[in-house]
Amino acid sequence: MVSSSLPESGLPVSRVPDSRDAPALRWGIMGPGWIAERFTESVQAYSTQVIAAVGSRSLERSKTFADAFGLPAAYGSYEELATAPDIDIVYVCTPHNFHHAAAVLAIDAGKHVLIEKPIGLNAAQARDIAARARAAGVFAAEAMWSFFLPKFDVIRQVLDGGMLGTVTTVLAEYGEHFERSHRIFDPALAGGPLLDLGTYPLALITEVLGAPEQLSAFGQPHEAGVNAQLSAILRFPGGSQAVINTHLHNFTPTMATIVGSEATLTIDGPFNMPGGFEVRFPDGTRLRYNEAAGGHLEGLHYEAAAVARAIAAGDTETRQRPLASSIRTMDVADEIRRQTGIEFPGEGNAPA
Ligand SMILES: NC(=O)c1ccc[n+]([C@@H]2O[C@H](COP(=O)([O-])OP(=O)(O)OC[C@H]3O[C@@H](n4cnc5c(N)ncnc54)[C@H](OP(=O)(O)O)[C@@H]3O)[C@@H](O)[C@H]2O)c1
Structure with a gap:
């Protein structure tokens, strides 16, 4: 457990x-x-x-x-x-x-x-x-x-309770190594890191800061015909900022940091999986949340159980990941793609 x-x-x-x-x-x-x-x-x-x-x-x-x-x-x-x-x-x-x-x-x-x-x-x-x-x-x-893991429930409470003060900055990245046979290199399967890996940092950033009012993105192509790497800087109403990098070149720490006026919350990498995090205050105090590090086996059942509870309660969405939040993340991904020229085959203006 x-x-x-x-x-x-x-x-x-x-x-x-x-x-x-x-x-x-x-x-x-x-x-x-x-x-x-x-x-x-x-x-x-x-x-x-x-x-x-x-x-x-x-x-x-x-x-x-x-x-x-x-x-x-x-x-x-x-x-x-x-x-x-x-x-x-x-x-x-x-x-x-x-x-x-x-x-x-x-x-x-x-x-x-x-x-x-x-x-x-x-x-x-x-x-x-x-x-x-x-x-x-x-x-x-x-x-x-x-977002269904126990640690994210604690992170939500930390944010909602104001422990970090005003959030000024979110830094999140996700890079991974893949064998060349992986579908991430296949343009016909909407390959590239954005949809496979980048959705995690983008989901976190938009969960914490909402919809950005401005963003600047840079892309790097891969010889396979997909995007290889992208970085983006985002600015939010009120002046807070976020930075994201994602790529298929190799493994990274997959860290995420949420900086506030009162304290900084750093999620152990890989931040999207079961694991701990730390809240650090300027006076040197550190509060540590210890959740056993784990992978998909230890983590995926939480979303299934939450969905089952929501449906039993007569809900048509989950509070952990409402559809409006998924749409907001995709709006940001769309803008990053527009700026970096990432296209997916068979994708028309209307839902493909
Ligand atoms: N939550 C996570 O941690 C996590 C991790 C990995 C992936 N994912 C997501 O899960 C999705 C699937 O990823 P995966 O890594 O499981 O992919 P995968 O191993 O390639 O499996 C995808 C399955 O989709 C089916 N499929 C339908 N049309 C296909 C087509 N034209 N080409 C290839 N397969 C096709 C195939 O099953 P049949 O042909 O037998 O029907 C195939 O087994 C992705 O959207 C990815 O973002 C999530």
Whole structure:
């Protein structure tokens, strides 16, 4: 179990309940790739959520996944999974450029949806998903799993309680090494670091500071035909600023720092995963939140449990990652792309 901070640490205590206490939903996996495996492992190990079916473009791949995780049903198309009668919610985990179409399939079939990050290729797709879910009366959320971790509940309380004072600056970066066979190098799959990695620092920055009023971005192309690296400086109403860098060149500390007039909060890297953080005051006082460092196995079940609780309560969104926040992040990503000339194939003006 991940431990929350002790009251004597001087920090708030995480209010995230044990994932096993959430009511169970019947989940259908749409796109049995890398993250689908991590999600299923985590949910099966740490929650009572039921992974009830999987859908793949290939019945063989679907059956292989179902066998590996002991799932009762395997479908050879996304349409069959979407219309399966005994599924409550579809977890969309295809490559980015199919999130919108896959989510629409599920929503049109009356299913709730949890959609891997980024929620769509752009803000237009994000808005369309939100509008369709609202019209259908189903639940929808982006699987921005970091915001469902116990540490983020503590960070939210630190921010809301004013411990940092006025936030002046957010610094966040995310670089990682990938084998050349990875889809991040594939222009046809909306490759490049922005949607895979950059959505984490962008989500954090916009969560803390809101929508920027101005930004300047620089891009560096990769020989594979995707963006290799980008950096951006953002300015927010009131004068606060943020700096983001993301790239596919190699691993970085994946640190994030939130600077305020009273104290500085530094999240251990990788900041998007289970782990600790520290609040440091000018007089030398340091408050440490100790959450065991972990990866997807230890972390993904929190979002599944939170979604199950929200749906049981009759909510159509989560408070940890409302659709308006996902749209706001995509608005910023769109502007970065506009300035750096990053284009994705098959992306029209309307939702692709
Ligand atoms: N939350 C996280 O920490 C995290 C981590 C990694 C990735 N992600 C997100 O999850 C999504 C999937 O990433 P992944 O790394 O799991 O990708 P992946 O391993 O490549 O798997 C994606 C799956 O999508 C399906 N798919 C549908 N159309 C496809 C196409 N044209 N080409 C390739 N695959 C296609 C494939 O399943 P079938 O062909 O069998 O249907 C494939 O197994 C991405 O949007 C990514 O941003 C999130």
